[in-house]
Amino acid sequence: MKWLFYLIVLVYMLYRAVYAKETNRVTVDKIDYYRKSPFWKAGSRHSINCKGSSKSQKIEWTDPAGKAIKQIPSNRVYALEHTVPSPAGRIPASLLHFKSVTLDDTGLYTCRSGDSSDHAEVCVIDPVVFKNIRTEVTADLGRSITLNCHAKGNPEPRIQWKRNDNLINEGEDDTKYKLNTKFSSDGFESSLTIFSLTSEDSGLYSCVAIQENTEQCKHSNYVNTTLNVNHAPIFEDGNDTELVYGRFNQSINLVCSARGYPAPTYRWFSNINDSTLIEFDKKQIEFNQEANTAILTVTVNQTETFKCSAKNEYGEAEKDFKLVETTTNPAGGFEIQYLHVSGFKEEPSENDWKNGELVTKEFPISDDDPDFKGSITKLSELEKNMNYWVRIRVSNSAGVSTWSTPIQIGALTENEDLQEEPQDEEISTERSKSIAVGNSDVTFYGIFFAGGILVVAAVCMFVMRMV
Structure with a gap:
C-alpha cells in the first residue's frame, strides 16, 4: 500500500503548487463614505481593515508613496496587527488607523502579503462653508443688481455661477453679466452683477464651489439665491385674442395665466359688447396659486367673448378669449417643441424655450371623422436614453392655441418594445450555449485530471516493482 501513500503525497504537492498563491490572498474592506459626501472630512478619525486568508500570513500596509507604514501607535498614521474569525479559525488582519486625517493623506494605500495585494483609495477634503448668502432678493425692472457669494474650504474652491442650472461663462455677454472673484484670509468672495434687469432675468441663481484635491478626489457644493424682478403681468403668448372651439353644450375650461412679480391677481369678465363687461363671482373661478392660473369653466351655446384681467402693483394686462361653436374639428396641424432636461432642473421659462428645437406636423381632419381626438407622431431627432422637456400647441384655419x-x-431606441422578446430569446440561447460550453469544459478538465492521476499511479507502481 506504499504506492497509495506516495500517490496521496504527490497529489497534495501538486495541489499546493497550483493553489498556494490563493491561500495567501488579502482583502481590504470597502471604505464606507457618507452617501452625500464621498470623502473624509479633514480632522476626522478613521480606520481601514485588511484581512488575510491563511494563519501563516504576514500583512503590511504601504502609503501612496510606496513606503511601509510602521506599527507605532504613537504615530498619527500607523498599522495594527490583529486577528479576525473565519470558517477555518482566526486569521491575521491589519488595521490601518488615522488619528486625524489631513489633505496630504489622500491617495492609494496598498495592503500586501507576498505577491497578493489589495488597495484602498482615500479622499480627504475640508468641505466648503458658505457665509452671508441671501436666499432671495428683489429688484426693479431696468436696474442692476449684484449677487455675492462667500465660500471657504480646503482645497481652495473654484467658484462658478449658474442661472436655472445653466452655466454663466465669464466674458460670454459683458453687457449682461460681470463676474468678479477675490481672495481674502476668510476665503473666496465671488460676485455676479446683472445689468439692465428684465422680467426674463428672474429665476434661480446658484453659486457653485468646486474643490479638487486630486483628479480622483473632488467635491462640489452650491447655494441658491432666488432673484425676483418686479414687473407688470405679461401673457407669455401675447395679448392677442385666443380662439377656443367647442361643440354645443360642451363644457370648456378657459385658462388664464400671466407672469409677473408680485404674483398677479385675476378677474374674469363676460364681454357683452365693447362697452359692457359683467364680472364673474370669485366662487365661479378656480384659482391655483402654485400654478399661477385662474380657470373659468363655461358652456358653449353661442359665440361669446370672455376677458381675463391680471393685475399687480406694477401694472395690468388683459386678454380676450373668444368662444366659437363648431360641429366639426377644423383641419390643421400642431407644433412640438423640446429641450434637454439636463439643462433645466425646473420647468424652462419662455426665454429658455426660444433656443428649443421646433417640429411642425400637419394632420388633415375630415367631416367624416368628427370624433377625431388626437394624432400620433414620431420625433426622430431625439437622442436615445435622454430626457426632454416637451410642449405642444395646435393650429387651424382660425388661429393657434396656447402652448400646453x-x-x-424619455427617448427610447427605435422599436425597443418590439425587440424586447427576441432579445430575451437571444439572451436565453446565448446563455444555453455558454452553459453547454461551460459544462463541456468542466467535463474535459475533469477527465483530464482523473486520467493524470491514473497515469501517475501507474508510474509509481512500476517504479516500486522495479525497486
Whole structure:
C-alpha cells in the first residue's frame, strides 16, 4: 500500500503548487463614505481593515508613496496587527488607523502579503462653508443688481455661477453679466452683477464651489439665491385674442395665466359688447396659486367673448378669449417643441424655450371623422436614453392655441418594445450555449485530471516493482 501513500503525497504537492498563491490572498474592506459626501472630512478619525486568508500570513500596509507604514501607535498614521474569525479559525488582519486625517493623506494605500495585494483609495477634503448668502432678493425692472457669494474650504474652491442650472461663462455677454472673484484670509468672495434687469432675468441663481484635491478626489457644493424682478403681468403668448372651439353644450375650461412679480391677481369678465363687461363671482373661478392660473369653466351655446384681467402693483394686462361653436374639428396641424432636461432642473421659462428645437406636423381632419381626438407622431431627432422637456400647441384655419403645460419624456431606441422578446430569446440561447460550453469544459478538465492521476499511479507502481 506504499504506492497509495506516495500517490496521496504527490497529489497534495501538486495541489499546493497550483493553489498556494490563493491561500495567501488579502482583502481590504470597502471604505464606507457618507452617501452625500464621498470623502473624509479633514480632522476626522478613521480606520481601514485588511484581512488575510491563511494563519501563516504576514500583512503590511504601504502609503501612496510606496513606503511601509510602521506599527507605532504613537504615530498619527500607523498599522495594527490583529486577528479576525473565519470558517477555518482566526486569521491575521491589519488595521490601518488615522488619528486625524489631513489633505496630504489622500491617495492609494496598498495592503500586501507576498505577491497578493489589495488597495484602498482615500479622499480627504475640508468641505466648503458658505457665509452671508441671501436666499432671495428683489429688484426693479431696468436696474442692476449684484449677487455675492462667500465660500471657504480646503482645497481652495473654484467658484462658478449658474442661472436655472445653466452655466454663466465669464466674458460670454459683458453687457449682461460681470463676474468678479477675490481672495481674502476668510476665503473666496465671488460676485455676479446683472445689468439692465428684465422680467426674463428672474429665476434661480446658484453659486457653485468646486474643490479638487486630486483628479480622483473632488467635491462640489452650491447655494441658491432666488432673484425676483418686479414687473407688470405679461401673457407669455401675447395679448392677442385666443380662439377656443367647442361643440354645443360642451363644457370648456378657459385658462388664464400671466407672469409677473408680485404674483398677479385675476378677474374674469363676460364681454357683452365693447362697452359692457359683467364680472364673474370669485366662487365661479378656480384659482391655483402654485400654478399661477385662474380657470373659468363655461358652456358653449353661442359665440361669446370672455376677458381675463391680471393685475399687480406694477401694472395690468388683459386678454380676450373668444368662444366659437363648431360641429366639426377644423383641419390643421400642431407644433412640438423640446429641450434637454439636463439643462433645466425646473420647468424652462419662455426665454429658455426660444433656443428649443421646433417640429411642425400637419394632420388633415375630415367631416367624416368628427370624433377625431388626437394624432400620433414620431420625433426622430431625439437622442436615445435622454430626457426632454416637451410642449405642444395646435393650429387651424382660425388661429393657434396656447402652448400646453410642459412635461418630461424619455427617448427610447427605435422599436425597443418590439425587440424586447427576441432579445430575451437571444439572451436565453446565448446563455444555453455558454452553459453547454461551460459544462463541456468542466467535463474535459475533469477527465483530464482523473486520467493524470491514473497515469501517475501507474508510474509509481512500476517504479516500486522495479525497486
